[in-house]
Amino acid sequence: xxxxxxxxxxxxxxxxxxxxxxxxxxxxxxxxxxxxxxxxxxxxxxxxxxxxxxxxxxxxxxxxxxxxxxxxxxxxxxxxxxxxxxxxxxxxxxxxxxxxxxxxxxxxxxxxxxxxxxxxxxxxxxxxxxxxxxxxxxxxxxxxxxxxxxxxxxxxxxxxxxxxxxxxxxxxxxxxxxxxxxxxxxxxxxxxxxxxxxxxxxxxxxxxxxxxxxxxxxxx
Numbered sequence: 001x002x003x004x005x006x007x008x009x010x011x012x013x014x015x016x017x018x019x020x021x022x023x024x025x026x027x028x029x030x031x032x033x034x035x036x037x038x039x040x041x042x043x044x045x046x047x048x049x050x051x052x053x054x055x056x057x058x059x060x061x062x063x064x065x066x067x068x069x070x071x072x073x074x075x076x077x078x079x080x081x082x083x084x085x086x087x088x089x090x091x092x093x094x095x096x097x098x099x100x101x102x103x104x105x106x107x108x109x110x111x112x113x114x115x116x117x118x119x120x121x122x123x124x125x126x127x128x129x130x131x132x133x134x135x136x137x138x139x140x141x142x143x144x145x146x147x148x149x150x151x152x153x154x155x156x157x158x159x160x161x162x163x164x165x166x167x168x169x170x171x172x173x174x175x176x177x178x179x180x181x182x183x184x185x186x187x188x189x190x191x192x193x194x195x196x197x198x199x200x201x202x203x204x205x206x207x208x209x210x211x212x213x214x215x216x217x218x219x220x
């Protein structure tokens with residue numbers, strides 16, 4: 001029982017900080033998206049494609065979460081200047097970003113000059129589902145080589161998703177991935193999720209995602 005109380009306390013504190021983060025985003029009329037996936041599903045490629053399609057009309061900042069490296073931040077930094085790297089190694093919540101980390105990162109972003117903040121979470125389908133960051137949108141990416149059973153194995157993260165991206169759709173002829181089966185599994189958990197099958201490699205489907213994202217932008 002004591003352990004449960006401690007865990008609950010951590011989550012309550014995180015929720016309070018997340019609410020503060022959301023208030024900061026709202027104050028600046030800046031949309032925030034928390035992008036989550038297993039390693040290798042294509043989070044960074046997805047962010048790069050999104051930036052390419054939106055720039056220069058939408059001003060974008062990126063918060064990059066990783067356990068140790070800065071590789072992804074360096075890639076993103078080639079096309080946007082407002083990038084903050086968070087390395088979680090040595091932190092208690094090393095498997096995911098938490099609201100305190102985002103709170104610190106926001107102090108380093110020029111929010112007055114941004115319309116959108118993309119947060120790349122640590123590659124993991126378990127821990128990120130536990131922590132609200134103060135984002136407006138939870139985006140979960142799956143890729144076709146992973147198989148279509150991820151919603152059955154990791155139901156919590158799919159149940160919370162506002163957007164489900166099916167990446168690497170160009171590989172559908174070569175892998176065992178049934179989009180209808182996958183979609184039904186997610187719908188059973190979460191009937192409100194919006195789906196975007198796309199390929200970051202070919203660019204197919206990216207315009208549909210970007211058009212929808214633009215429709216979510218607050219009016220400044």
